[in-house]
Amino acid sequence: MQQAQFLGVLPSCSREQNMHNVLYSCSSEPVLTRRDDIVIPSFGNVVPMGSIKERQRKDGSTAYLAQIIIKRKGSKPHREAQTFNRRGAAAAWLKNREAELKTPGGVQRAKVRNKTLGDAIETYIEEDARGIGRTKEQVLRAIKAHDMGSKECGTIGSADIVAFARELSKDRQPQTVSNYLSHLQAVFAIARPAWGFELDAAAMRDAFTVCRRLGYTGASAQRDRRPTLDELDKIMGHFVDRDERAPESSPMTTIIAFAIYSTRREGEVCRIERKDFDGAHSRQLVRDMKHPGQKKGNDVWVNLPDEAKALIEAMPTKGRIFPYTTDAISAAFTRACKVLGIDDLHFHDLRHEGVSRLFEMGWDIPRVALVSGHRSWSSLQRYSHIRQAGDKFKDWKWLPVAIERAKQVQAS
Numbered sequence: 001m002q003q004a005q006f007l008g009v010l011p012s013c014s015r016e017q018n019m020h021n022v023l024y025s026c027s028s029e030p031v032l033t034r035r036d037d038i039v040i041p042s043f044g045n046v047v048p049m050g051s052i053k054e055r056q057r058k059d060g061s062t063a064y065l066a067q068i069i070i071k072r073k074g075s076k077p078h079r080e081a082q083t084f085n086r087r088g089a090a091a092a093w094l095k096n097r098e099a100e101l102k103t104p105g106g107v108q109r110a111k112v113r114n115k116t117l118g119d120a121i122e123t124y125i126e127e128d129a130r131g132i133g134r135t136k137e138q139v140l141r142a143i144k145a146h147d148m149g150s151k152e153c154g155t156i157g158s159a160d161i162v163a164f165a166r167e168l169s170k171d172r173q174p175q176t177v178s179n180y181l182s183h184l185q186a187v188f189a190i191a192r193p194a195w196g197f198e199l200d201a202a203a204m205r206d207a208f209t210v211c212r213r214l215g216y217t218g219a220s221a222q223r224d225r226r227p228t229l230d231e232l233d234k235i236m237g238h239f240v241d242r243d244e245r246a247p248e249s250s251p252m253t254t255i256i257a258f259a260i261y262s263t264r265r266e267g268e269v270c271r272i273e274r275k276d277f278d279g280a281h282s283r284q285l286v287r288d289m290k291h292p293g294q295k296k297g298n299d300v301w302v303n304l305p306d307e308a309k310a311l312i313e314a315m316p317t318k319g320r321i322f323p324y325t326t327d328a329i330s331a332a333f334t335r336a337c338k339v340l341g342i343d344d345l346h347f348h349d350l351r352h353e354g355v356s357r358l359f360e361m362g363w364d365i366p367r368v369a370l371v372s373g374h375r376s377w378s379s380l381q382r383y384s385h386i387r388q389a390g391d392k393f394k395d396w397k398w399l400p401v402a403i404e405r406a407k408q409v410q411a412s
Contacts, residue, residue, distance in 0.1 A: 050094040052087060066090035068097060117156060117187075118149035120197040124187045127194070133288070139183045153191070154198035161207035165216040174218030181208060181217060222382060226353045227345055229392065232256075234340045235333075236398045243405060250324045251409055252332055254311055256350060257402035258322070260393070262308035263354035263372045265290060266329060266347050272312075272321045282309050289373050303370045305358075307399060314406035355383060362388040 050068040057063055067081035080097065084090040100106050121144045125137060132140075143149055148156070148164050161181070168177045181204075188204040191197035211217040227235075239252040259269055268286050276285035282304045289300045304312070315321050333347045351372075358368045365377050374380050393399075 050098060052090050052094065054087075055083075061085075064090040066094050068094065068101070070101065115153055115197055116150055117153055117199070118144040120153055120187055120191045120195070120199055121149065123195055123197070124191065136183050136186075139180055140187070143180065143184055152198075156199065156203065158203040158206040158210065161204060162210050162214075162216075165207070165211045166214075169216040174216060175220035177211070178217040178219070181211065223346075223349065223352065225344060225346070225349045226356060227342075227349060231340075231342050231345065232398070234342065235336055236401065238336045238340060239332075240401065240405075247408070248410075250328060250332065251402075251405045252329070252336075253398065254315070254402045254406040254409075255322060255324070255329060256333075257399060258308055258311045259347070259350040260354045260357070261305050261311065262302075263351050263358070265351055266326050269322050270320065270324055270326050270329070274318055274321055277312055277321065279309065279313060282306070284312070286373055300373050300375075302373045305371065307393075310399075310403055311406060314403045316407065316409055316411040318411065355380070356386060357391065357393060359383045359386040360389045361391050 050066055053065045053067070055063045055065055064084045064087045065081060066084060067079065070078040082090075082093055084093065121140050125132065125140060143164075146164065148160060151160065161184075165177050165181060168180055172180075185204050185208070188199045188201045191199040192201065208217070235256065236253050239256075242249060243251070243253070255269060258264070259266070262269075262284075264272075264286070268289065271287055272284060273287075276287065278284065278301075283301050284304055285299055285301050287299045289298045312321055317323055330347055337343075337345050355368060355372050358371060365380050368374075368380060368383075369377060372380070
């Protein structure tokens with residue numbers, strides 16, 4: 001390594017030009033500097049001044065790149081740069097930024113100021129002690145990868161967020177755009193007070209208002225699709241045939257029956273641990289139950305109808321009771337519906353069927369909520385139109401088949 005060339009001792013508050021940069025020192029004592037490193041004694045403050053470079057654009061015009069590089073021994077260099085059409089504008093920007101950087105704490109403030117939305121998102125993901133759900137993390141990383149993710153936090157206004165929502169709305173439903181903005185709003189809410197990122201929470205609120213008015217965002221439409229007994233006959237028969245051809249495949253007849261009787265969501269079915277099953281009291285612990293304000297740690301005990309309890313007890317698994325992935329279950333169910341010509345039926349509709357069944361059996365809202373896990377009874381008001389009609393799943397021929405299929409699963 002080439003030995004550093006010392007420039008000498010600069011008097012207090014003086015400037016000296018060299019071929020690489022201008023060094024500035026303002027202290028009560030002399031400061032020793034050298035060309036390869038900036039040596040900063042405890043009583044001094046050394047700030048390399050900026051430079052302006054001319055660059056030719058493709059159209060033949062001249063651009064002026066104003067840049068500031070601050071090197072401090074033992075720390076990562078701080079860099080800033082902006083391009084101007086006129087040299088005078090570049091020089092004025094340099095003068096103002098140099099003055100700001102030389103104030104106490106100026107460099108630290110600049111480092112935060114230059115952070116991007118992507119930096120804020122990454123910090124949010126890493127620092128959230130409760131952890132965030134997989135879907136939320138995927139959404140935030142998608143936003144980070146978007147052009148807006150590379151914008152400096154202090155430059156993002158409501159118009160930028162609205163433009164982002166407008167772009168999303170071209171190929172996504174309003175409720176999906178709402179979810180994107182809701183996850184982003186969580187970052188805006190704490191980025192400034194927690195970590196000093198210059199994200200404006202008010203801009204986020206304003207953008208939400210505009211997006212609602214323009215129709216980019218909206219509430220999810222409530223699905224009322226329920227499978228008919230004939231459709232369920234076809235689906236269960238399809239998976240019985242598949243089990244004969246591929247006995248090692250996931251026991252979809254058991255999983256479908258459990259989803260109906262327990263009213264559990266797809267992800268909740270896959271997360272049930274043997275230790276979370278309390279057979280003596282016919283209940284189970286649902287970990288991380290879906291909730292708009294709490295994705296992690298929202299663990300809720302729910303009651304198990306007798307049929308759901310029998311299905312769990314038939315499964316010989318020791319860890320997760322249903323050790324399968326949501327992707328595999330969803331794909332298998334969707335393929336079966338496509339093969340059978342069953343239109344617009346989702347696995348999640350089985351939960352709606354299960355809750356509707358309980359009301360048809362004459363259960364009241366509090367009793368249903370103990371099974372479904374709804375915190376707010378108002379969420380169950382949509383079922384208030386259902387009148388008692390008996391249990392259409394009484395003596396359902398597929399329940400014994402589902403229990404027997406569970407017993408054939410290899411213990412794990």
